[in-house]
Amino acid sequence: MFYIQDGRFSQSLTTHEAILTAATSAHNDVDYGAGVFAFATAGGASLVFEDQVLNNFLANNTFTLIVGIDDITNTITLEKLKELSDLNPNLDVKVFCHSDSGSLFHPKFIWFKIDGEIRLITGSGNLTEKGLRRNREAFTNNYLTHNELRNFEDYWNFWLSENADNLRDLDDEEVVRKAAKNAIKFLRTRKLETELRVDVSEAMGETERETADTENPVAPPEDNQSDVPELIETEDYEAWTIEDNPEVLVAEIPNSSDRWKQANFNQATFESFFGGIAGVNEERRILLRHVGTTGILEELEVRPTISVRSKNYRVELKAAGGLNYPDGDSRPISIFIKIATRSFIYSLVMPEDVIYNEILIYLNNYQPRVGNRMRRYLTDVEELRENCPNLNFWLI
Structure with missing residues (x-):
């Protein structure tokens, strides 16, 4: 095949x-x-x-x-x-x-x-x-x-x-010896890329630079930027960066007592966004990486796409482990960015987090709450960035 x-x-x-x-x-x-x-x-x-x-x-x-x-x-x-x-x-x-x-x-x-x-x-x-x-x-x-x-x-x-x-x-x-040489070669490549960005920026006039920064923003190089590859391999790190304009799911997480970290989604969301197939239990895997408050990619989470008899499908979120579900009407909000097939970076935002109101206002504007239904809003990175400029995703 x-x-x-x-x-x-x-x-x-x-x-x-x-x-x-x-x-x-x-x-x-x-x-x-x-x-x-x-x-x-x-x-x-x-x-x-x-x-x-x-x-x-x-x-x-x-x-x-x-x-x-x-x-x-x-x-x-x-x-x-x-x-x-x-x-x-x-x-x-x-x-x-x-x-x-x-x-x-x-x-x-x-x-x-x-x-x-x-x-x-x-x-x-x-x-x-x-x-x-x-x-x-x-x-x-x-x-x-x-x-x-x-x-x-x-x-x-x-x-x-x-x-x-x-x-x-x-x-x-x-x-x-050859493995060490490969590591050094990558360090040198990253350094040259950084120096090239600096040279291009210095060679451009103010108007050209402002236009380029708007159309294709690049984080300014830092003195310690060349140290990053010593901690993160190029192939693995680049597997989780945001490119182009991928799909996004903004989802309220329902209360399931002490098991609420197993976030429930309906079949449509499970299949169309997360890439599962109802009734098919082959060795499919959903990969997740939570993005910390400083933009650090946290430990990889590997989740099988298990199909169950009920109409709900679960995606376990490690970031919710040990947290109590909020009291009152406030609900945790999780934002998933689809990096590749069944691969996502996500952020779990609790009501006490500084960024929560920004996300809640965004969700209210685009999908007002109806009764007690959990909201599932599909969008893309461009719209998300425009409405929620303080999200930790943009620090990666």
Whole structure:
């Protein structure tokens, strides 16, 4: 089957979700698996190998992961892969480290031998958050059985044996050196980008600068801006930035006693905005990241799109954990910005928060309250920014 990963495409399936579905056994007849990716980030590795599906797989079965070191993959990635392999003895991680100056290690595929067949996913996406979820990518999902299965295994083992010298351990001296070089290269790139923005700004006249700032605002560079990549990998951070004019949902959160953090939505919102499919319980995942008051992206929240018999569908919000539901008529308001297919940044605003009245006025103007109904207002980033200029999203 052929799939397109495209956040603007209503039928999009992400590479991440396809991998989780392929790794799920219906009959517990599992043997082993492997994956080969040109580049990897810590966030991409976490998405796949910290998911419960892969944890179940690795509990009793082996998996070989091979990542390239020609670009992107850096010391933070190696640290995460070491952590994952230490936690999962059945996960064997190797780095493809070669000395061919005219050749780039560039494959992207993953496979599982499950229920008597090889499930092979081959595509354009790397083991990064952008490659697995946000980028426009394409991939195929093929099931191989009988003679195809045996031929595939023989071919795979033959490739491994002929490349044994290139398959290095995570702590190999050359691997560590190249990973550090990739990190430095990124730091230098970010510094040059910052310097370029400064040079362009200084070269422009006041009128041109004011026009450009209005049409395409750019945050002024700070002295410590070049330090940011040391804390956040480029691929992972860019997977969560606001680009263009994405969809927005402004939603009042209903009271469900001490379980109100499991925000309820009707089927229409669950399907059209969050990207779930009622009645379909494949390994789809809603990804959420709460944006703190200073614009810091908080811990990734991974939520399965479980279909239930009732007409309500739940999206659990970690930011609501430990908070009491407000007394009286005030309701928490959550704002979701769709970054990619089933991927969202969000802000949970409580009545005592400084920004609450600004959002409430905006919601009242565009969707007045009717009785006790929970309001669900769909809009876009441009309108949201115009009406709520003090939201923490704009500090990212």
